[in-house]
Amino acid sequence: MKYYFLALGTVVVVCVGCAMDGSHLTDKGEYHAPPAAMMARPGPMVDGPGPGVIPQMAMGGGPGMWGCPPGGPGMGMPQAPATSQIRFVGPIGLHIGWLIPNGYAENQLVAPASYNFFQGGTYRLKITNLPGRDAGGQDPVALYPTLQVYPTHPNTEAYLTHNSVPIQLTEEDLEQVESNNFVTKVIYLPDAKYQELAIANVETLVSTRLDPGVDPIQEADKRGTIMAVLRMGNKDLGSAGPVARPMAGMGQDEFEQVSHQVDGDKGELMPPMPIGPAGQNTPGIPGAMMMAGSGYPGAPISGVNMQAWGMPITGTPIGLPGPTHLPLGGPASLQSHTVRNRTQQNIPKPTKDMLIDVSHEPGLSLPPPVGYINYKEKHPVYSPGELSNPAWNNAQPH
Amino acid sequence: MVKISSIIAGLLAVLLTCGTSVLAQQYPAVDGRQFPLNQMSPPGTAAQWAVNAGRVTPGSFQPVKVTLPAEGKVTFYESWDRPLELAAPAQAGLLVGRMYRLKVSGLEEFSGIDFFPSIELIDRLHPPAGREEDFPIDFEFTIEEFEWAAAGRLVTKVLYLEQPDRVPQLLLDQTQRITTIEPSRNALAEADSLGRPMAIVRMGGRTPDPHRPDPSFYGPGGPIRVVKRPTEALKPASHQQADFSAGWRGPVAAGRR
Structure with a gap:
């Protein structure tokens, strides 16, 4: 019987211990600072302009935290768009181009080479001169991957301002693409606990090396902070297709859309055009919301930023709903117009109350504020004839 | 009897595993004190906090000396279009509480490669008045770091x-000591436990x-102050100055990631 109670007690202790997340049982009184993204907004507790509110520290501008000039943070600092330097490591001799308005800028870079892409954008690249794949062919093999350049995160700002993000296409990647596989490469800066070496370096997750069903982006997000994502397939975007033309009947001024071809081999360079966003600009924290007092007509004003009072907004075949008015002309022939939606619907009612529990793990823990200071200075006392000699000198008085 | 003991031991092992999994994600506290910043904080944050907290006086210059493992050139930037190139070892006064970009070029071992480290000054030294230029913060770069x-x-x-009272006397030599710490440890906290952090240097491969x-x-x-001194002034002419140089020891590289 006593073994039974002993085992039962142990099970209870284990279950309670795991439910308490373990840290409570082994709490050593350590302090846990808020994450860097939260510390970039000192507050207190609120954001946005206002009395006593410290503005958000510059971030996302690449080197946006380059010190603070006297007078306050964020003053006098140039707010240039942030860039991430992407370094195309190899294969050596690879030609990299990208999408520009109305065409492609080809051969803009020859690997190994670097280019500063604006953060928060998705770019369409054109990769040619693949090793061993352009042997005498009239139509050179080209790949059209997309490159997502993520915005700076407080965890990656130090790295991005001092390092480039390496991207290398391996022979395995090219073979996977030729085999109709979709390759996703995620370049991320691992968290400290996932770094194998003392000197920080990026790591790359490749979708083809992960187990089926594992999302490389989610996996990289668990291990660190994503800086760039390259997606690559074998879809040929350079093949001739229907050309978009403007509408006919534009008279003598009809024009034709011209496709631009920019070739870097001829010394023609042109920056890439983003085709979409990438990442989040504000990691996990929404922006400030001003409720009133801004002076901008945010409230609905009839006839200014909404329809004038009495203006009908819904059209039906029997007339327009609106304010009552005197009937004009003869009576309407159509007396009824009904549309019924007979679709079977099983839509639950809207949630009446929403409760979301959020928490940091482990919780934030700061030391109590200083309430007492005991300042004491000790002065050396020497006897007559005794020589003052610092401890570090390690010399004997003589 | 044996079977029940094995079960209990296994469950206790599970309990201990649950308890330690969370702690491994945090920077451990040093001396039981809180350090909200670490080496991965956004560049410039430590300097900005030092100014905001009043630990340093904005507008004060701190001489720095950049030493290379071989001959080379060091370029300081007042702004992106106002470079100031000096031969190594290069000494210049930089504002405390700011962050400067440098360029290191002309290294024989790295032909054609320029490096662009940054220096973030978060504190300053307090040498005898009028002798600030004799006691710069020495930034020594090694071949391995390049x-x-x-x-x-x-x-x-x-x-x-x-x-001084936290350093064994046997370690008081002329060379800087470089301690490499694990990525999971807070280099700023480790440096603070051994002395007074003065600067953060970062260097990568971006150009x-x-x-x-x-x-x-x-x-x-930011402004850069360069004082051209006669060569004689650089030599330790008297034993009193030699005592200073031996006693001051200079800042020592504490953490490196």
């Missing part, structure tokens, strides 16, 4: 002025944009 940076890694060093002007890469920079 190799890491050329390979695309981020080298972060925290320089601190060691506290400015060759296709267009890249002012944001250099940051806002």
Whole structure:
């Protein structure tokens, strides 16, 4: 019987211990600072302009935290768009181009080479001169991957301002693409606990090396902070297709859309055009919301930023709903117009109350504020004839 | 009997595993004190906090000396279009509480490669009045660090002025001591436990944009003060100055990631 109670007690202790997340049982009184993204907004507790509110520290501008000039943070600092330097490591001799308005800028870079892409954008690249794949062919093999350049995160700002993000296409990647596989490469800066070496370096997750069903982006997000994502397939975007033309009947001024071809081999360079966003600009924290007092007509004003009072907004075949008015002309022939939606619907009612529990793990823990200071200075006392000699000198008085 | 004991031992092992999994994600506390900043904080944050907290006086210059493992040139940037190139070892006065971008070039071991480290001054020294230029903060770069940076890694060093009573006397030699710590440890906290952190140096492989002007890469920079001194003044002429140099020891690289 006593073994039974002993085992039962142990099970209870284990279950309670795991439910308490373990840290409570082994709490050593350590302090846990808020994450860097939260510390970039000192507050207190609120954001946005206002009395006593410290503005958000510059971030996302690449080197946006380059010190603070006297007078306050964020003053006098140039707010240039942030860039991430992407370094195309190899294969050596690879030609990299990208999408520009109305065409492609080809051969803009020859690997190994670097280019500063604006953060928060998705770019369409054109990769040619693949090793061993352009042997005498009239139509050179080209790949059209997309490159997502993520915005700076407080965890990656130090790295991005001092390092480039390496991207290398391996022979395995090219073979996977030729085999109709979709390759996703995620370049991320691992968290400290996932770094194998003392000197920080990026790591790359490749979708083809992960187990089926594992999302490389989610996996990289668990291990660190994503800086760039390259997606690559074998879809040929350079093949001739229907050309978009403007509408006919534009008279003598009809024009034709011209496709631009920019070739870097001829010394023609042109920056890439983003085709979409990438990442989040504000990691996990929404922006400030001003409720009133801004002076901008945010409230609905009839006839200014909404329809004038009495203006009908819904059209039906029997007339327009609106304010009552005197009937004009003869009576309407159509007396009824009904549309019924007979679709079977099983839509639950809207949630009446929403409760979301959020928490940091482990919780934030700061030391109590200083309430007492005991300042004491000790002065050396020497006897007559005794020589003052610092401890570090390690010399004997003589 | 044996079976029940094995079960209990196994469950206790599970309990201990649950307890330690969370702690491994945090920077451990040093001396039971809180350090909200670490070496991975956004560049410039430590300097900005030092100014906001009143630990340093904005507008005060701190001489720094950049030493290379071989002959080379060091370029300081007041702004992106106002470089100031000096031969190594290069000494210049930088504002405390700011962050400067540097360029290191002309290294024989790295032909054609330029490095662009940054220096973030978070504190300053207090030498005797009028002799500030004799006691610069010495930034020594090694071949190994340049190799890491050329390979695309981020080298972060925290320089601190060691506290004499926390350093064994046997270690008081002329060379700087470099301690490499694990990534999961807070280099700023480790430096603070051994003395007074003075500066954070970061160096990687990024270079400015060759296709267009890249002012944001250099940051806002700041005023630079260069004092040209006669060569004689650099030599320790008297034993009193030699005592100072032996006693001050200079800041020592504490953490490096």
